[in-house]
Amino acid sequence: MQGVYQNIFMEALPLPNNPLKSLNLFIIKGDKRSMIIDCGFNTEETREIMLNIFEKHGLDFENTILYLTHRHSDHVGLATFLRDKGLEVYISRVEGNAVNDPNHTWDATFKNAMLQGLGEDNFKIEEHPGYKYALEGMLDYTEAGIGDTLSIGGYDFEIIDLSGHTPGMTGLYERKHQLLFCGDHILKKITPNITFWGFEWGDSLGTYLKNLDKVYEMEIAHLFSSHRELLANHRERIDELKQHHAKRLAEVKKALSLKEYSSVRDVTKHMHWDIRSRSFDEFPQSQKSFATGEAHAHIEHLRHKGEVDFIQKDEKLYYFLTV
Numbered sequence: 626m627q628g629v630y631q632n633i634f635m636e637a638l639p640l641p642n643n644p645l646k647s648l649n650l651f652i653i654k655g656d657k658r659s660m661i662i663d664c665g666f667n668t669e670e671t672r673e674i675m676l677n678i679f680e681k682h683g684l685d686f687e688n689t690i691l692y693l694t695h696r697h698s699d700h701v702g703l704a705t706f707l708r709d710k711g712l713e714v715y716i717s718r719v720e721g722n723a724v725n726d727p728n729h730t731w732d733a734t735f736k737n738a739m740l741q742g743l744g745e746d747n748f749k750i751e752e753h754p755g756y757k758y759a760l761e762g763m764l765d766y767t768e769a770g771i772g773d774t775l776s777i778g779g780y781d782f783e784i785i786d787l788s789g790h791t792p793g794m795t796g797l798y799e800r801k802h803q804l805l806f807c808g809d810h811i812l813k814k815i816t817p818n819i820t821f822w823g824f825e826w827g828d829s830l831g832t833y834l835k836n837l838d839k840v841y842e843m844e845i846a847h848l849f850s851s852h853r854e855l856l857a858n859h860r861e862r863i864d865e866l867k868q869h870h871a872k873r874l875a876e877v878k879k880a881l882s883l884k885e886y887s888s889v890r891d892v893t894k895h896m897h898w899d900i901r902s903r904s905f906d907e908f909p910q911s912q913k914s915f916a917t918g919e920a921h922a923h924i925e926h927l928r929h930k931g932e933v934d935f936i937q938k939d940e941k942l943y944y945f946l947t948v
């Protein structure tokens with residue numbers, strides 16, 4: 626157990642075979658009701674750890690709410706398990722809809738993979754870790770609305786929009802004590818994955834960068850991120866993240882300049898990835914789809930800035946530089 630602030634505790638939930646290593650589970654203890662933020666993969670091991678956490682912190686199921694920052698399985702995996710025990714669950718409508726309509730979400734992921742040119746890699750959704758550890762059944766939830774307040778443990782948490790990493794991610798901000806629970810918006814050492822969600826969701830990298838700027842301006846004494854160690858200075862980290870994406874955008878432009886028309890897969894192959902494989906063709910399948918999704922988000926950001934455009938041929942997109 627680690628007390629990170631008055632009435633606030635942090636526990637680590639292991640994420641097997643995942644580079645994120647573990648999820649930081651936050652517990653806010655109150656007299657009448659308590660809250661936990663996010664809940665880990667849906668595995669037997671995590672269920673057991675979760676029950677031990679409830680016992681250790683003296684939490685009872687009926688008077689604890691579960692706040693979910695976003696749809697990813699390492700954050701929502703145990704949500705229906707906990708709801709069935711009596712917890713009230715909060716999540717934004719966009720994320721709640723995605724959780725409750727997995728077929729739509731996975732169909733979109735598959736369709737995007739085809740647009741990106743992963744057809745030749747025998748892309749299979751079943752090998753995606755988010756698919757393997759997803760929650761079971763439908764999730765009844767209370768909608769977490771932007772601007773709403775949750776009062777727990779002497780704190781007033783305001784729900785804020787942190788979309789970008791996913792289309793409807795939210796965070797909890799406590800203005801008086803300057804605390805922000807930011808989900809995967811800002812992480813120490815690792816760059817949050819920003820992917821292409823489909824054309825209906827617009828420029829995900831642009832949305833992400835805009836929300837980095839928003840958080841930069843906020844007064845934050847303690848930033849509670851969902852993975853790795855906690856950060857001391859949110860502004861320093863935001864500067865680093867913005868620099869990282871600026872470099873990535875330059876890399877994408879360089880890759881696009883190599884050919885007249887490039888698929889997202891072509892661009893991805895020419896970018897640098899910290900994966901121990903000799904070439905893109907040898908990447909494990911899940912890494913291929915993470916990498917192309919990230920490349921695609923950068924390409925689309927350039928398109929929204931008017932620097933890139935595409936043509937579509939045989940279900941596949943071919944991008945080119947316009948300037």
Ligand SMILES: [Zn+2]
Pocket residue numbers: 695697790809
């Ligand atoms: Zn995430």
